[in-house]
Amino acid sequence: MGIPAFGLGTFRLQGQTVIDSVRTALELGYRAIDSAQIYGNETEVGQAIAEAGVPRGELFLTTKVWIDSLARDAVVPGLEASLRRLRTDHVDLALIHWPSPGGQVPLSATLDGLLEARERGLVRQIGLSNFTVALMREALDRIGPGVLATNQVELSPYLQNRRVAAFAREHGLHLTSYMTLAYGKVLGDPVLQGIAQRHGATVAQVALAWAMQLGHAVIPSSTKREHLTSNLKARALHLDEAEMAAIARLDRHERQADPEGIAPAWDPA
Incomplete structure (x- = not known):
């Protein structure tokens, strides 16, 4: 199975908040859920999925x-612990969250550890997150083409990550965009507002x-039913060449996720 183009992110969602978000998303038709060991919410995500009753085979x-x-x-062992928390016998995708500092x-x-997990059936696909061009090249040199499912990176109209995107495209590596809304900063952008108005859409x-039109997957998060419902409608929205070009000009190389002591040496703008 390829990477679903649209899913639900759960970063920073905790406790009952993440349970409600996942449960509501599943009710609305979301079928891809993105979590992480460090989020501290795998147990709640697993609970929400179990209570929703959606067949495991329909979920990613x-x-x-x-x-x-x-x-x-x-x-x-780390992934086995994740599976216990998520109440499942496998995840569809396991990523290296950050390159080793x-x-x-x-x-x-x-x-090698991820490949073993895949061989054991603990994970169906493996991939990367927050990998630069140099680190992607190292991974591909080690593991060969066609093995890595995606590189999940921060990518928004304000951080278009063009070097990473170009390298990934050249080497057949899919990208997943996180923080596509730049923590909400793009919502007040006049260019995006103008495009939204023309389409009768939201920013x-x-x-x-x-992001999806560029070929990337997206995993927006929300705690509100109306936003979860609205975000799904992005799948039916098509932007023309002029609109895509206008958004391309918004790149500010403005990064939101840059944890000190963890982030790699980012590619130059």
């Missing part, structure tokens, strides 16, 4: 291996449609 679940579980002998754990060791729908 993603989790991410945190930096304390990147060692060769830590990947599988300072390269402390060799990337080859983590990739969020325009930004999400833009």
